Amino acid sequence: MLKALLQGKPFGHPLHPALVHFPIGLFVLSLVLDLASYVWDNSTSLIRGSFYAMVTGFGVGLLTVLAGLADRSDLRLDHPARKTVNLHMTLNLIAMGLYGVNLFLRIRQIDLNTTPWIVLLLSLSGWG
Numbered sequence: 001m002l003k004a005l006l007q008g009k010p011f012g013h014p015l016h017p018a019l020v021h022f023p024i025g026l027f028v029l030s031l032v033l034d035l036a037s038y039v040w041d042n043s044t045s046l047i048r049g050s051f052y053a054m055v056t057g058f059g060v061g062l063l064t065v066l067a068g069l070a071d072r073s074d075l076r077l078d079h080p081a082r083k084t085v086n087l088h089m090t091l092n093l094i095a096m097g098l099y100g101v102n103l104f105l106r107i108r109q110i111d112l113n114t115t116p117w118i119v120l121l122l123s124l125s126g127w128g
Helices: 002-006 015-019 021-036 044-073 082-109 117-127
Strands: none
Touching (some): 002 044, 015 044, 021 117, 044 082, 082 117
């Protein structure tokens, strides 16, 4: 039942491809807001917006990972696409890990006026 839901069978469309747009868009928005905090002074609202965009992107990203794992579980071990799927999964899990560390570092720095460099570098790395 849960696997069928994660695969999107009740909706008649795979769930993973429908979800991937949200974390990508929210992580890009977070990066844009971080970069904007260097342009405008007293940009606490930009830092907060970036944090909340990243939190939402990370939450939807976790759901997207689960949906992707459900799709991967039906792929035969000898299927030619298995190598590509595993590379895709590995790169995206690394990106999610970078954003997870980024969020952990941001929790206590949400009221700053400018994004700290280490957090900005993690955002750029995760986005890359």
